[in-house]
Structures are given as structure tokens and as C-alpha cells.
Amino acid sequence: MTSRDKHDRMANAIRFLSMDAVEKANSGHPGLPMGAADVATVLFTRFMRFDPKNPNWPNRDRFILSAGHGSMLLYSLLYLTGYEDMTIDEIKNFRQLGSKTAGHPEYKHADGIETTTGPLGQGLANSVGFALAERHLNTTYGDDLINHYTYVLAGDGCLMEGISQEALSLAGHLKLSKLIVFWDDNRITIDGAVSMSDSTDQCARFEASGWHTQRIDGHDPEAIAQAIEAAQASDKPSMIACRTTIGFGAPTRAGTSKAHGSPLGAEEIAGTRKALNWDSEPFSVPSDVLDAWRLTGLNAAKSCKSWQEHFNTLDAELKGEFERRFRGDLPAGFNEAIIEYKKKLSAEKPKVATRKSSEMALEVINGVVPDTVGGSADLTGSNNTKTSQTKPLTADDYSGRYIYYGIREHGMASAMNGLALHGGVIPYGGTFLTFSDYARPAMRLASLMHIRVAFVMTHDSIGLGEDGPTHQPVEHLAALRCIPNHYVMRPADAVEAVECWQAALESKDTPSTLALTRQNLPVLRTEHTDENKSARGAYELAGDSDAQVTIFATGSEVEIAMGAFDKLKAAGIAARVVSVPCMELFAKQSEEYQRAIIGNAQVKIAIEAGVRQGWDHLIGSDGIFIGMSTFGASGKIEDLYPHFGITADAAAEAAQKRLAA
Amino acid sequence: MTSRDKHDRMANAIRFLSMDAVEKANSGHPGLPMGAADVATVLFTRFMRFDPKNPNWPNRDRFILSAGHGSMLLYSLLYLTGYEDMTIDEIKNFRQLGSKTAGHPEYKHADGIETTTGPLGQGLANSVGFALAERHLNTTYGDDLINHYTYVLAGDGCLMEGISQEALSLAGHLKLSKLIVFWDDNRITIDGAVSMSDSTDQCARFEASGWHTQRIDGHDPEAIAQAIEAAQASDKPSMIACRTTIGFGAPTRAGTSKAHGSPLGAEEIAGTRKALNWDSEPFSVPSDVLDAWRLTGLNAAKSCKSWQEHFNTLDAELKGEFERRFRGDLPAGFNEAIIEYKKKLSAEKPKVATRKSSEMALEVINGVVPDTVGGSADLTGSNNTKTSQTKPLTADDYSGRYIYYGIREHGMASAMNGLALHGGVIPYGGTFLTFSDYARPAMRLASLMHIRVAFVMTHDSIGLGEDGPTHQPVEHLAALRCIPNHYVMRPADAVEAVECWQAALESKDTPSTLALTRQNLPVLRTEHTDENKSARGAYELAGDSDAQVTIFATGSEVEIAMGAFDKLKAAGIAARVVSVPCMELFAKQSEEYQRAIIGNAQVKIAIEAGVRQGWDHLIGSDGIFIGMSTFGASGKIEDLYPHFGITADAAAEAAQKRLAA
Known part of the structure; x- marks a missing residue:
């Protein structure tokens, strides 16, 4: 032959x-x-x-x-x-x-x-x-x-x-x-x-x-x-x-x-x-x-x-680190570094946008996790994805840990999948949340494949202001939440931001989207806990168990929820605020925990600068939703939130009206 | 100067x-x-x-x-x-x-x-x-x-x-x-x-x-x-x-x-x-x-x-037709042609896939509406988008009304927006529903711009079978429904298919997605009505007002709902079936109509081969949902529906169990 x-x-x-x-x-x-x-x-x-x-x-x-x-x-x-x-x-x-x-x-x-x-x-x-x-x-x-x-x-x-x-x-x-x-x-x-x-x-x-x-x-x-x-x-x-x-x-x-x-x-x-x-x-x-x-x-x-024969001759530390990276485990000391940093945050209470607190978290993470390779689809300064450790990866120097992906959201997301699938690296990359639509087919595949990829999606609501409805996500949180096996995280402050990052990196089998603000937000989690509360998906941020009103909120709207809480309190109404950084993680908690967090308040309200779809399982189909039902508009943030009725006053009034009904 | x-x-x-x-x-x-x-x-x-x-x-x-x-x-x-x-x-x-x-x-x-x-x-x-x-x-x-x-x-x-x-x-x-x-x-x-x-x-x-x-x-x-x-x-x-x-x-x-x-x-x-x-x-x-x-x-x-001077010299019929097309009005006789065709359907009761009944509807529509320009992203035979009137539009002959868009879902959708924006034509084009993800940024813009574009999305569930989870939409209905000003239509049979097409073409300010099956479905609307019931968004298909159980369903799952209805009836339980071809059109009906259709049955069930998100406003957050919570799988359709528990038996049993609780 x-x-x-x-x-x-x-x-x-x-x-x-x-x-x-x-x-x-x-x-x-x-x-x-x-x-x-x-x-x-x-x-x-x-x-x-x-x-x-x-x-x-x-x-x-x-x-x-x-x-x-x-x-x-x-x-x-x-x-x-x-x-x-x-x-x-x-x-x-x-x-x-x-x-x-x-x-x-x-x-x-x-x-x-x-x-x-x-x-x-x-x-x-x-x-x-x-x-x-x-x-x-x-x-x-x-x-x-x-x-x-x-x-x-x-x-x-x-x-x-x-x-x-x-x-x-x-x-x-x-x-x-x-x-x-x-x-x-x-x-x-x-x-x-x-x-x-x-x-x-x-x-x-x-x-x-x-x-x-x-x-x-x-x-x-x-x-x-x-x-x-x-x-x-x-x-x-x-x-x-x-x-x-x-x-x-x-x-x-x-x-x-x-x-x-x-x-x-x-x-x-x-x-x-x-x-x-x-x-x-x-x-x-x-x-x-x-x-x-x-x-x-x-x-x-x-x-x-x-290859194996050669590998066996190497020193144990090198072998161990190589194997760790290909197993996808996080390095020793990761959790401790996060806790240290959280203590610092609780003390300093930085009022920054969550895109910035994400950067601050990454500064900590990239320092202790050599596996991360970041990047952005030409929005580095807006997505805050670059830290001091991540010099550019270029054709002349592949050792860099930061990729200028160019204006290629879809290609970036799909390349990130490839980075994760190869093993040895943990990819993250950024664009605006509204442009998750461009990257969506690859984001879906990350979920289907059960791989760890972190999508950094900033400018996550009408809060971005003047760029207008093409750039303002309103349906995107809902549209991402409906993808099976995808964590949609929307931290409310700097503490939740690092907790979300921790949860994202600890989720070997699930990709995460971090939805982050352009606008500054105060630290609401002022008491330090070693526990990653955000990893529970939802938790009580303020209030009493005998509350008549429970207000659920995510991200930038948790501040508004706290404002409504204060207004209700001033009116003599007991209320609770539940921060919901990740619905999908919440759904994985014990039934008992979920029941306790949802609670039995007479009135349930959710506040999120997006569409209602996806909220009824928390507030009930008769719950009050303060959010968007149309596309956004071009204007200043301080004009847009009142224009669309997303304010502490509106939430408090709606609750009072319902209580009186 | x-x-x-x-x-x-x-x-x-x-x-x-x-x-x-x-x-x-x-x-x-x-x-x-x-x-x-x-x-x-x-x-x-x-x-x-x-x-x-x-x-x-x-x-x-x-x-x-x-x-x-x-x-x-x-x-x-x-x-x-x-x-x-x-x-x-x-x-x-x-x-x-x-x-x-x-x-x-x-x-x-x-x-x-x-x-x-x-x-x-x-x-x-x-x-x-x-x-x-x-x-x-x-x-x-x-x-x-x-x-x-x-x-x-x-x-x-x-x-x-x-x-x-x-x-x-x-x-x-x-x-x-x-x-x-x-x-x-x-x-x-x-x-x-x-x-x-x-x-x-x-x-x-x-x-x-x-x-x-x-x-x-x-x-x-x-x-x-x-x-x-x-x-x-x-x-x-x-x-x-x-x-x-x-x-x-x-x-x-x-x-x-x-x-x-x-x-x-x-x-x-x-x-x-x-x-x-x-x-x-x-x-x-x-x-x-x-x-x-x-x-x-x-x-x-x-x-x-x-140009205007020349235009004024033309004969009235030509001028009128030109102006009609640029106003975006449908031609005289459109409604009558639809009604005639619906009578035929009620008589003949063709058991075909809704992708096929969509083609049959287009055969009628393209005959009376010269404005339509169809196409597909390389799935002509699967999307059933080509009819006898639509010869190919090519570089040698632009008079054609059918565009072979190639494997370019995103480019197709965006070009369709351009066709609609230009005026004088009504574009429609097809791909698989799962690949709506590729076209999504353009579909969003169609909604934001309030233009009339019809996206023909076939193979709309696990019902497509062996191609597996990459090709099986599970979250896509929810993901499209959350876009403001977008009609997501999922007809249950040949009658609803043409009614959805009619509603889509009559909606000058809203784009529509028609989600269509690969598998055959019987005609369930056996009695002719001149009225376009699908344009109501939801309507009662079967049952009595004193029902203990109301079953809501869309598309291919309406047949399953009817099966569950029969099983409940056999068990002596009064039930209703509500077909929901378009949630967004239903939301535009009077409160009275909506309340009547939703009804007061003790148990509310929805059946849809997709995720639950978006259904609670109809069935309540305590309603029973028979659908998907994970990605699909590769296998025969007759294996997949039972595997994922989407059957008439499952629905009937769930209802009986709830009634007994």
C-alpha cells in the first residue's frame, strides 16, 4: 500500500x-x-x-x-x-x-x-x-x-x-x-x-x-x-x-x-x-x-x-504553581488579601463609582492572582480595567497582562472564552453594559460551557447621563439574568464590588457579569464582615424584622433605597432594605435563607434603573417596582432619575400609598 | 475671499x-x-x-x-x-x-x-x-x-x-x-x-x-x-x-x-x-x-x-401608490386578503410547522403587498422566508424582492433597519431564534427607532431537536420581551401565524419578532373569526369562566396546554386555556380585557419551552411554570420534551397537585 x-x-x-x-x-x-x-x-x-x-x-x-x-x-x-x-x-x-x-x-x-x-x-x-x-x-x-x-x-x-x-x-x-x-x-x-x-x-x-x-x-x-x-x-x-x-x-x-x-x-x-x-x-x-x-x-x-519527564525534573514550587494555574485554583492568600482590603474599605469609606471600586478591587486581586489577564474593548479609562500590575500585552511582549482589544466587543468576549478554555489564565474584559448586546453570543457560550470569565460592564444605567438611550442599558440586566448559569452582579458600593469580584473568581463553573456605575456611590456597608455577604446574592442591609415595607435594590439604587428607608422611618414606618447584588447566587441559597431575606413585609418594593422583568419572584407580581419601562434619554443624571421617577421620594410615597390602600 | x-x-x-x-x-x-x-x-x-x-x-x-x-x-x-x-x-x-x-x-x-x-x-x-x-x-x-x-x-x-x-x-x-x-x-x-x-x-x-x-x-x-x-x-x-x-x-x-x-x-x-x-x-x-x-x-x-414638478405631472394612480408606500400604509385589500385566507385555514386545518404557516401567510401577503422585501441569513429553506413572488435581488437585477443575506445575521438586521428607514419598502428577514443574539444590537435599535421591521426567527425551542443547546433558544423569548417597544410573537398554529403577520405589518412604530417552530403543529383555532384575535396578545382558546385552572401557553406549547386541558377535564376539573401569542400586545389592551383573560382560577399555569422570567405577571409569582431552567440538549424532539418535563401530563399533574394542596 x-x-x-x-x-x-x-x-x-x-x-x-x-x-x-x-x-x-x-x-x-x-x-x-x-x-x-x-x-x-x-x-x-x-x-x-x-x-x-x-x-x-x-x-x-x-x-x-x-x-x-x-x-x-x-x-x-x-x-x-x-x-x-x-x-x-x-x-x-x-x-x-x-x-x-x-x-x-x-x-x-x-x-x-x-x-x-x-x-x-x-x-x-x-x-x-x-x-x-x-x-x-x-x-x-x-x-x-x-x-x-x-x-x-x-x-x-x-x-x-x-x-x-x-x-x-x-x-x-x-x-x-x-x-x-x-x-x-x-x-x-x-x-x-x-x-x-x-x-x-x-x-x-x-x-x-x-x-x-x-x-x-x-x-x-x-x-x-x-x-x-x-x-x-x-x-x-x-x-x-x-x-x-x-x-x-x-x-x-x-x-x-x-x-x-x-x-x-x-x-x-x-x-x-x-x-x-x-x-x-x-x-x-x-x-x-x-x-x-x-x-x-x-x-x-x-x-x-x-514533556512529562521534563516536568517531573522541575522544582516543586514551580510545578505546584503551574499545576495550580491549570487546575484553576486561586493562589493561597487570596481570601486573606480580600478580607484585609475590605477592612480598609470599611474604615475609609471611599465614595467612588463602582467602576472605580472595581478597579480598586482589581488592584488588590491582580497583585495576588498572577493568572488574571485583563483588557477592554477600547474603553480602558472608562471601564477602569487596567491596574498597576497589568502592563500591555503586545506583539513585542506577550508577558503583559492587559489586552487592548480594540473596538471589538464580540471578538473580545469570544477570545476571553478561549483564554479561559486554554487554562492557566483567568480573563476579564470590559465594555459598556449596553454593548453586552454585541458580545452576547460569546457570553452565552461561556455560560453553556461552564467556564470562568468575568465581563466588566460599566455605565450600567441611565446614570451614565448624556450619551443617551443608545448607551443606556435598561433591559440588559434582565436580558443577562435570563441566561442559565450566568451570574449578573451589580454591587452597591466599594465593599460589594470587591465581594462580587471575589465571588466571580471563586466561581470556576460560571461566568460573571459585573454591572458597574459611572456615577459615584457612598459606602453603605460600613461594618466590616469577614464573610462575603454579596456571595449570598442578597442580604439585609438595614432594618428590622417587623418591617411593614421591604425595599429590594441593586447597585446604584441601593443608595436610593436607603433614602426611602430614612423617609419611611421619619414617617414612623418600619422598613427594611435588602441589597441584591446577584439574584442567581441568591437562588442558590437555602430555602430558609431565601425566605428569611424576602421576609413577610406587607409591602414589597424593588428599585432598579432597568425593566421590571425578573423581579416578581422577590416582590411578588403585586409588588411595587420603581424602575424603567421605556428606553432612557439623553440628559444630566440629576435630571434623568427624577424624570423617570426613580427617587427615594417616589419609592417612599408608593409604599405609603400602598400601606394606606 | x-x-x-x-x-x-x-x-x-x-x-x-x-x-x-x-x-x-x-x-x-x-x-x-x-x-x-x-x-x-x-x-x-x-x-x-x-x-x-x-x-x-x-x-x-x-x-x-x-x-x-x-x-x-x-x-x-x-x-x-x-x-x-x-x-x-x-x-x-x-x-x-x-x-x-x-x-x-x-x-x-x-x-x-x-x-x-x-x-x-x-x-x-x-x-x-x-x-x-x-x-x-x-x-x-x-x-x-x-x-x-x-x-x-x-x-x-x-x-x-x-x-x-x-x-x-x-x-x-x-x-x-x-x-x-x-x-x-x-x-x-x-x-x-x-x-x-x-x-x-x-x-x-x-x-x-x-x-x-x-x-x-x-x-x-x-x-x-x-x-x-x-x-x-x-x-x-x-x-x-x-x-x-x-x-x-x-x-x-x-x-x-x-x-x-x-x-x-x-x-x-x-x-x-x-x-x-x-x-x-x-x-x-x-x-x-x-x-x-x-x-x-x-x-x-x-x-x-x-423633482416635485415632475412628480406632479404623473398620473394619479402612480402618485398615489408611490405616496402610499412612503407613508408606510398597507395597500387597500390587505385586510380582506387576510380574512379570506383565514377562512381557508379554518376549513383546511393544515398541520404544519409555524415556520411553514409563516411562509403560507407570506405567500398571501407578498401577493397583495408589493412593499415587502424578504431575505434570510443563509437559512432560506429552514426559515421558509421565500415565496413565489420574491425572486432574488441581485447585482444584476435589483427588482428582486428576496435578499440572500449570507451568514450575516447582524448585518442583515441592520440592513433591514436601513431598508425600513429609507421608506417605500417593508423588510423582513430570517435566522434561527438562537441567533437573534447575533442580531440583537440592531434589533434593539429598531425598537428604539420605532420602525417596522419583521424578524423571522425559526427553530424557536428545544423542539428543533438534535442540533443541541447551541441552537436551542431557552432564554431568547425573555431576552427579546424585555426590550421596550418590541413585539415578540409566538403563534400556536397557522391561524395565529397569519394573524401575527398581520399585526406585525400593521404596527408602523414597532418592530416584531416572529418566533416559529421547526415541528408540525395542528390548527387549534378551528372556528373562523374576522377579528384578529392574536392582535389582542392573548385570548381564551378553550374552557369556561368557572375554571379552577387556567393554563397559559405560547406557540408549540399551546397544543400541550390543550392536552393538559383534556386530561383535567377527564379528571373532572374545569379548566381554561389562554393562548398568548404576544405579551406586549396584551399589555396594550384595556385593563378590563386583561383582567378577564387572566381570570380568577385558583391555579394558574404557564407552559413555554423557555425560561420562566417574564411570566409572573400573568400567573403570579406563586403560579406553576412548566418550561426550561437550563440549557437544552441534543436529542430527538420526542425525547427532549419529556426529558425536560414539558408535557401535558406534567402540567395536568402539577395542577391537580396544587388543587389538592
Whole structure:
């Protein structure tokens, strides 16, 4: 058997596993795995360094299937190279409830899945984070410990999505030369030929942002190998346009949109078996082919073995720190540093915006947690995301811990996901809360993947003033709270700000959004507690248990709630104020705690400069809500709050009126 | 005075109005108006066709300030050229509550503001819709009636946002040669030099997608004029990179990020007055300069006058139809066609997916409403957005009514906004509901602008099955419902589908999202009514007023609610089913109607395959909710609904258990 024959048979194993799995599921996308099988086979047999027995080896090459609908390509590779949890039964159960082989690759469902993909462009943008983490950690740990490639397979859809531009322009600017993107240039989308909707010269586009590009025949193994070598040799990120035929081998559907997203059917599959000279039954890989693939897995693992041998020779402290970072644990002394700082705050009571108290908290955190890598989408001075420890990360110096992401909210959020997924770093990054809309698809994926990412969202209400309704979030707190597994934190003062940061960093499996003000706020938590009260999600800030009125509020409106409390008190009405820095954390407390905090006051009010949606579970559907029901307006903050009726007077009056009713 | 002197003084009028307004407001962005004043002056004095007295003249050239933070540039131009509502007092009230001169340009706040901008990249992407509408209407009405340019001023931020790539690649593909973009290439962003975060050769990028590009000195009037002429002569869309100095004229801040977004201060302003030789007091424009600008407005209006003269010679039917389309009224016979079709549905009771019943409704609508222009972000066959009347709109044939938007959800939504804003067309376009996240910033702006756009969002729940959680919306209904002025419609069957379409098209001031199923659903509204019950937002579908249990449901879950109703009935429990196709329309009904529909049943249940958030106002915070609290999963639909407990049995049991409690 010639080397080409061997290649073809190995690639065909991917093709038949994929088409047969899609056929059995009667659902899925055979076209991409069949078209990209040659590229994947060359990459995995000749270049990729990984170990199926140690799927989390920190220095493995990453393979990211940005075109996630081609999931059977990845599952086939994992099965063939010998990942133990990817059994042939899992392949047979493709797309069935409870299988590891979900319709699109799901992070943590099976070893070897580096990120959840499917929403197009996300894997490509994640990869910028992976490549950034690799270069950054390389500066700390050197070539012997962290020095790997990030490979991406992207489709036409990934490249048409706007996020691709944010990702590629950032990668080009930062000269991420170990990032290598294969573009599966099959000229087919769901609607038909790419030429129906696009005429872009993709290589020229990538080159315009500083990429090395090549165009090759994506079915020619030697061309693929040579291109990968040239890409590795380049000092720029590299894009290889691989001209392929979607559904390669299918007699009538190859090269058409009919190969993209549905089973080929018995007849077409029989024709493909004939055309590709493949006699095996579905899910049965000829032993010579399976052996060759398993040997690929064993060979790829050699670099892991030698890495491990070297790692074992290192001193315990270095090893321990390296392992801590990749476990995602926080360093010893973290909690103590937070408590010390909280004592200082309770004493000094700084009246600052929570964006500023967030910066002050980060100043403490970045000092004790070397893992953090911050940044902002061109709002550094407004988001207050940069601290004294975080010098810029640039193409000339990857040791920096601060990324100027540019005006790329979506690309930033997706790169942050990649940073977190790579391991060894904890990313945070900022923009205005209203522009969480731009970043939302990536924020959702962070929640779905159960990863720790901190989104710093400042200018969190009409309180930002004159920039007006385009910049004033009103629905964004509600819109983020409805995402499962996402902590939406809105601290009321400097103490809650650092407590929220602590809770965010201690939440390994949940991303957090910190909603922060532009306007100054007094410290309301004047008595120090070692306990992180904000981590309870809600707690009583003031008042008595026999209160007739309970006022719930978040962030900047807690000050207003305290004002209403004082007014009610002056009117002889017993009241309570409950600060609610994070509804989702509150929902995780014991029923008893929740019941006690919600309490039995006759009147329940919530104050939040946003829409009501999401508040009824605390105040009841008959509770009083003081907030927004329309978009905001351009004006001074001192005009806007009264204009929209969000004042202590309004809250106190509403409570009194209800009590009198 | 030389022509250059005159130009300079006219441009300086913009600069001083802008910096003085920002100074007075103590808030705003002087840098862009000062930098781009020369480009704007040449464009408005020599090229723009518009009439300050007829701001809505359909054939005016459009000027879109995509870099919306430079709003004072636009307000200055409107004041100077003689728009009556843009008085000097409005300029003095820049950024104050209630003024027409909001922080960012707000559509409908003042004449001459074509679109709301501020969120970066949106104006640029809107402009694709403007240019598309122009070419499309040109095929119907000819050069004499519709034949104008769309000019855009975009900043570095607009070009760094991913949406810019979606917009420019679509415009290039469709050869929108009357679209001319000025890039204010000032090399400054908020964080500092553009070179801190980007190295893209923007001209090369635009060229890669089929644009004509030029690089000029953005302070040289003749170079600007020649470039506009060359752009007009090109058969491609055109991008003119205008090298400018941000804050031009400010002695110490020009060319720095300090000129971008804050008042210059008294000293710097005095220095600028000296440097630019400008003696006038703040808000006082020298009479020669104001006269020259007002003459510009008068001259620009000549083309409007001759257009009007020609228009008056046309026959009444043509004029009437043209005017109807630009008023945004629906054609005569629309309501009758809907009623006829509903009668047919009640008789035939087609069991189809609501994405299919949406297509069937569109088949009727597109037949009687020539204004509609449909499309999809590469999911035509899945979104069912194409009907027999809508042949493709292509670069060779702009008369088509169907746009293959490509895999560009965000660009599509923003272009749809532009189509609606242009007038004369009614846009709709499709993607999967989960990818509404990609389109969300533009969808928000549609709501804020009070325009009629229909977003067709199919595959609206776990009901889509095997594609899994990345493709299964769970929070999206809630996340869209919390946007003010946005109708989220989720029809339960073919009758509600057409009723929702009718309501969406009849809502001139509110965009709509139609959430539609992949799975088939029976017709539940078997008795015909001429009345559009769905337009009530919620109505009783079945049951008696003495019910012990009321079941609220939307879309595909109304069938499940009916199943639970039957089970309860069999158990001897009186129940009601309320279908809730649109919560926002329901909230607009009389209190009496709302109270009657919500009713007084002892037990209230809601069933929706999404998160609970947003339901408590109907069922109470103690109501029973049958839905999702986590992300979905990959699997067959018949496995997923039971897996997540969304079944008629679960609903009936929960109701019985509560009744027994």
C-alpha cells in the first residue's frame, strides 16, 4: 500500500464514520467531514501533538472545529486516535439524548473537545484567546512547558460572520504566529453557492490584517503538509485556503448544498462506498486503518511523555504553581488579601463609582492572582480595567497582562472564552453594559460551557447621563439574568464590588457579569464582615424584622433605597432594605435563607434603573417596582432619575400609598 | 475671499458650534466634528441633494453619521443649512433632557436625522439597507423618482466592529455603487493610537470585497471633491479614506485621544479660536458664513423642487401608490386578503410547522403587498422566508424582492433597519431564534427607532431537536420581551401565524419578532373569526369562566396546554386555556380585557419551552411554570420534551397537585 493509499483509507474512515453516523441518526451534517477529511488526516497524522490518554495535557496542540456542524469530523478523529471515552457506541449514538456525541461539539461532553462550537465564527474567535494564552504563558514558563500550536478548521460561515473580522484583525495585530487556520473553501453554503451571497477574496482580506495566506488543493496530502510547514515557518498567523469538495465522494451530492446538512440516504451512501472503494459495514473500520489511526494517537503522545519527564525534573514550587494555574485554583492568600482590603474599605469609606471600586478591587486581586489577564474593548479609562500590575500585552511582549482589544466587543468576549478554555489564565474584559448586546453570543457560550470569565460592564444605567438611550442599558440586566448559569452582579458600593469580584473568581463553573456605575456611590456597608455577604446574592442591609415595607435594590439604587428607608422611618414606618447584588447566587441559597431575606413585609418594593422583568419572584407580581419601562434619554443624571421617577421620594410615597390602600 | 477661505470659514463654523456646544454641555465629543468638518463641508456644499424645508423628500441623498458620537457635526449641518426645527437654541441645549440634540443622533428627534447611531458600525450597516432600497425602488419608479446617493461617515470604531465586515462584503457583492463611505481616518481611538489595537490596511480589506477605494487628505477640499466625483463615477461601492486630524485646530489636543470624548476646556478653546482665526462668540456664526450655509441649503433644494414638478405631472394612480408606500400604509385589500385566507385555514386545518404557516401567510401577503422585501441569513429553506413572488435581488437585477443575506445575521438586521428607514419598502428577514443574539444590537435599535421591521426567527425551542443547546433558544423569548417597544410573537398554529403577520405589518412604530417552530403543529383555532384575535396578545382558546385552572401557553406549547386541558377535564376539573401569542400586545389592551383573560382560577399555569422570567405577571409569582431552567440538549424532539418535563401530563399533574394542596 502506497503512502497515498494509506492516507486515502485513513481519510475515508472519517468519511464513512461521519456519513454512517448521520444516516443512523437521520440528522446531521455529512458534507464537512467528508470534504475536510484529507486536511484533518494530514494534520493529525503528521503534525498534531496530543495524547488521547492525557487529554488535558497543558502543552497539547489545540484543534478547534469552528465549523461545529461538522462535529462528526471531530468525533471520528477522537475515536480513531484512541480517546477512551469516544467509543464506537458513542459514534453510533450520534445526536441522541445523553450521548457524548451531541449535534455540535459540546465542551466537557467528551475529552478532546476544546470548546463548544456551532454558532458560526465562535471557534475562530476563541482560537485567538487560545493562541494568546499560549504566548502569554510561554513568557512565564518557557518553551519547554508551553509552546504549542492552535489549529482551527473554519468554514465559509465562520468567515462571513462579522466576528471573524474582529478575531483575525486582532490576531494579525498581535502577530499570533502559532495560530493556523484552515479554511474549508468548499464554496457552498446552505442557500447554495457562496457566490450567491459573497464575492470576498478571503486571502486578500486576511493579508490586509497581517496574515500569511496560502491557497491549496484541500484533497492533496502533500500540498496540505507543505502548507502546514510553511504556516509554521511564518512569523504571522496563517490562513490556508483549502479548496475542497463538500461531501467528497458522494456521487450526486458532492459539491452541492445537498451534502451540507442532511443524511445522504441509502442510495447515495452505497454509491459513495463504491466510488471510494470502501467495503466495510457501517461503524466498522478495517483493522489496518484503525491500527494506523491508533498508532497516530500513540505517536502523537510521545511529545506528551517527554514533556512529562521534563516536568517531573522541575522544582516543586514551580510545578505546584503551574499545576495550580491549570487546575484553576486561586493562589493561597487570596481570601486573606480580600478580607484585609475590605477592612480598609470599611474604615475609609471611599465614595467612588463602582467602576472605580472595581478597579480598586482589581488592584488588590491582580497583585495576588498572577493568572488574571485583563483588557477592554477600547474603553480602558472608562471601564477602569487596567491596574498597576497589568502592563500591555503586545506583539513585542506577550508577558503583559492587559489586552487592548480594540473596538471589538464580540471578538473580545469570544477570545476571553478561549483564554479561559486554554487554562492557566483567568480573563476579564470590559465594555459598556449596553454593548453586552454585541458580545452576547460569546457570553452565552461561556455560560453553556461552564467556564470562568468575568465581563466588566460599566455605565450600567441611565446614570451614565448624556450619551443617551443608545448607551443606556435598561433591559440588559434582565436580558443577562435570563441566561442559565450566568451570574449578573451589580454591587452597591466599594465593599460589594470587591465581594462580587471575589465571588466571580471563586466561581470556576460560571461566568460573571459585573454591572458597574459611572456615577459615584457612598459606602453603605460600613461594618466590616469577614464573610462575603454579596456571595449570598442578597442580604439585609438595614432594618428590622417587623418591617411593614421591604425595599429590594441593586447597585446604584441601593443608595436610593436607603433614602426611602430614612423617609419611611421619619414617617414612623418600619422598613427594611435588602441589597441584591446577584439574584442567581441568591437562588442558590437555602430555602430558609431565601425566605428569611424576602421576609413577610406587607409591602414589597424593588428599585432598579432597568425593566421590571425578573423581579416578581422577590416582590411578588403585586409588588411595587420603581424602575424603567421605556428606553432612557439623553440628559444630566440629576435630571434623568427624577424624570423617570426613580427617587427615594417616589419609592417612599408608593409604599405609603400602598400601606394606606 | 477666496473659495478656499470661504470653505475654511464654513468648515470652521461646524468646528466652533461643535466645540462650544460640547463645552456648554460639559459633555460630548468635539474631536470628530472638528476633524471631519472639511469632508462634511465639501459634501454638503457641492454634492448633497436635499431640502431643509422638505426633510422627508423621498429622493433626497441620505447622509448617515455612523460615528454617532460626532453628533454635533450633524446638528451643526442641520442648523447651518436651514432645517427649521434645528434652532440655535437646540444647539445650545445639546445633550440636555428634552432637546432635539441628544448625545447621539436619535431618529425622529429632529428632521434630517436618518437613523439613530452611536453603537458603532450600525450606521454603516444601515446604509447597505438604504442603498438597497434605493436601487430596488429605482427599478419600480425609474431614475426620475428614485435615484440618489447614500453617504456615510464612519470612524475607526465603525470599521473595527465585526458588523462592518458583514456590511461591506454584502454591499460589495451587490455592487451598491451609489453607496459612498467616508472613513474618518484619524488614527485615534479612545484608548489612544489605532496602532495600539489594529494594523489593518482598510483599503485593502474593502477592495477584497469589491469596493472602489481612495486615500486622500481629509482637510483638502479639492481632494475631497475629486474623490467624491471619482466615487460617483465608479461602478462599485466606494470607500474614501480621509486622513484627518481629530480635534483639528485645537492647539494641544488635536491629533490625540484627548480630543475625542470630552470638552476641550476654556484655554484650549481660546487657543483654537486663535489658531483658526475665529472671533465670534460661542453660538454666533458670522453672517457671511451663515448666509453661505443657508444658500447651500437653498441650492441643494433645487433638485427637490424640480423633482416635485415632475412628480406632479404623473398620473394619479402612480402618485398615489408611490405616496402610499412612503407613508408606510398597507395597500387597500390587505385586510380582506387576510380574512379570506383565514377562512381557508379554518376549513383546511393544515398541520404544519409555524415556520411553514409563516411562509403560507407570506405567500398571501407578498401577493397583495408589493412593499415587502424578504431575505434570510443563509437559512432560506429552514426559515421558509421565500415565496413565489420574491425572486432574488441581485447585482444584476435589483427588482428582486428576496435578499440572500449570507451568514450575516447582524448585518442583515441592520440592513433591514436601513431598508425600513429609507421608506417605500417593508423588510423582513430570517435566522434561527438562537441567533437573534447575533442580531440583537440592531434589533434593539429598531425598537428604539420605532420602525417596522419583521424578524423571522425559526427553530424557536428545544423542539428543533438534535442540533443541541447551541441552537436551542431557552432564554431568547425573555431576552427579546424585555426590550421596550418590541413585539415578540409566538403563534400556536397557522391561524395565529397569519394573524401575527398581520399585526406585525400593521404596527408602523414597532418592530416584531416572529418566533416559529421547526415541528408540525395542528390548527387549534378551528372556528373562523374576522377579528384578529392574536392582535389582542392573548385570548381564551378553550374552557369556561368557572375554571379552577387556567393554563397559559405560547406557540408549540399551546397544543400541550390543550392536552393538559383534556386530561383535567377527564379528571373532572374545569379548566381554561389562554393562548398568548404576544405579551406586549396584551399589555396594550384595556385593563378590563386583561383582567378577564387572566381570570380568577385558583391555579394558574404557564407552559413555554423557555425560561420562566417574564411570566409572573400573568400567573403570579406563586403560579406553576412548566418550561426550561437550563440549557437544552441534543436529542430527538420526542425525547427532549419529556426529558425536560414539558408535557401535558406534567402540567395536568402539577395542577391537580396544587388543587389538592
